[in-house]
Amino acid sequence: MRPLVLILALALLAPAPGQTAPGLTPAVRLAWWTDAGFLTPFAVSILGPAGVTRLTLIYDTLVWKDGRGVIPWLAASWRASPDGTAYVFTLRSDVRWHDGRPLTARDVRFSFEYYRRHPFRWIDTSMVDGVEVRDRRTIVIRLARRYAPFIENVAATVPIIPAHVWQAIEHPEQAQTLAAAVGSGPYRLVEYRPESGQYRLVAFDDYFRGRPQVREIQYVVIPQERQMLAVQSGQVDAGVTTTRDALALFAGHPYLRVLETEPLSIARLVFNLDHSLTGQRGFRQAVAYALDRQRIADTATRGPGIAGNPGVVPPTSAWFNPGVRRYPYDPATARGLLRELGYIDRDGDGWLEQRDGTRLVVGLVAGPTADAEVIRQMLKDVGIEVRVRTVDPATRAQLAAEGRFEMLYTTHIGSGGDPDYLRTWFTGAAANEFASGSVMRSPEFVRLAALQLAELDPARRRAHVDRMQALLSDEMPTLTLYYRRFFWVYDGRKFAPFATQGGLLNGIPLLDNKLAFLPGGR
């Protein structure tokens, strides 16, 4: 009799079909403004960070990041060899792929070897020289050279894929069936509608970190300018804006909360160092003095903004060097520098002329942004005429690649996390032709960039990075105008997102960290 009573009691307590157990959220619907491609590491769109972020819900990495930094994930522990050219990872033993097979060291080796032939396009893994399987749970990743940010930029970023799924596939970018999207992550891809950019990810109940609290995550496409309306009308459970007015708009709202990310997005002017005008350091510094970066930041972010640091690294970063040249807003100093270069208002019309009497004109390539107009006005105040050329992002990148610009305005993410981005952006060594025009000429900068990359001692690496920032502020291949935070408005009744330290992966200010959907949260 007793077992019968117990069964009846359990049956009454258990959720009815279609219901969700208490404490669990049936579904969360998130918005982005584009489709992100099919969710495998080979077919996912790299046009924006949405795709690679969604991948992290399906695939796992060796380590992961929470609100405070790097934490163990597939690897329960790891250590670097004394010379820093090898990392030994000990994997958890309880991890399974979505199809039930166990994840082993062999899968990790396969992943890195497969990425050599079919690169994961979001991150460079070319420093990995080889992967050795010691036993079922232990792998050694050998590097071709010392690479200080290996744990954060590679181990926390590269998705581990199942060997049994991919080993027979020769064209992985074309493998776009649900059977190919097998990962070990907390969610399984069960539906993708490419025509409308809709995704449905369902909880993987055998996940090694516990049963996901949010049973289903849906992604839909909502244009950026309509996301706040969509959140307010309940069409989606989270949306994003880069302006601070979201804080005031939703203050005191019964359930809509605002999550403020680190300032991981940067707005900057890139100077063409090969151009006769912008190639002059004095001119670039004059522009820095002439632009009221705080005012630009406040206007653009509609509130107290974070003015750009001439050393590029945001002031909120642990790597920020406060000792760099600051270039406070000072039009008089700007005019003095321009005068030294021979740019003088010879005819008293308010515009500066060059030595041959022609007006000082500088081109600015930009997207359709109000910032370009603000820059034009501020430089007009010191006598520089700015001719703005408004183009789309693809054209802007092409002009940058070919060096067909004088000044170029761009906004992008990536200014968080490990500071190795100073090397990739400004040396051209690990970069490409798209960074041409703003590559640092200073041999010392190039030397420091290489040193910091290979330096495993935090204090010594810090000193190198400090000096790199100082050199950037002196040479100024780029002028950081301001930093942008992402303001995520979300339904606090359904989930509790948090700001990942340094951003997701290598500096992505998105809120869908898988920890937010798991038991225990952040």
Next chain:
Amino acid sequence: MTDLRAHVARYLVLLAVVAVVNFFLPRVLPGSPLSAAVAGSGLPVLPSATLDRLREGYDLNRPMREQFVRYLRRLGQGDLGRSISTHRPVSALIAERLPWTVGLAGVAIAAAALAGLAIGTWSAMRPGSRTAQAAGTLVIGLGALPEFLIAMGCIIVFGVRWRLFPTGGGMTPFGGGGAARWLADVAWHAALPAVTLVAALLPVFVLVSRNALAPVMDATFLVVARAKGLRPRRILWHAWRNAMSPVLTLSGLRLATLVTGVVVVERIFAYPGMGMLLVEAVARRDYPVIQGILLVSSVAVLTVVFLLELLAYRLDPRVREQT
């Protein structure tokens, strides 16, 4: 018959020219799939090895002539190629999107044409009346409003304030139910985009039908028809047979160009049609997709124009005489 064959041959030549132009048109755009990938990657620099790989994957490492020959060869086999950004067959992408646009545009054009015809006829039958003049002014005013303004107005009033209709998308995400429910859901989502399109299209239909009909209303044959005591409906039918040619032409051309012409409306409402696909493809410089869309829309325009010519030939004796 010979005449018809020559006509078809002319269209085929035109189509061949379009196919060639289609290859070069996207490549004339500044930027490339690579620059689009770098610009949109969210990160300002991609590793150079990745870029090499992308270049190879996009066929951009091959000379232009070779790319062109490969394009023609594929086209000859009915293969529109694969999307550079999604790696999916272009034909599949178009097949997914075309029904949405044709459905939305078809309904909107039919509604605009019928309403425009009714208002235009009503106005033409009351020349000089104040109400007809007021209607004309209203219609011209409506025609002066840009589509995006009408769309935003619809979203704010019907979508956000009154919450009568969804503000975006083609259907409820992952909504279940049978065919009837699905159809109702699609219609519900198409309501605001369709209203926007109808509002944008209506003025031209009103004006064209009114202007086509007005001169005919005083024609001698209608005076005779009235004198003979024909019923008004019969008189109107005779009037319309003489005035319908421009309206038919306009409807056909609008339908053909709307394959890509609903870009603004689809963008605002995040409607999963051809317009959105074109916008995405241009932003990504996805050459095969741009080529595919242009080809499909060119074929649509040419086919519709051809059919309209046939229709005009059949319906209007004046056209037959000219031919």
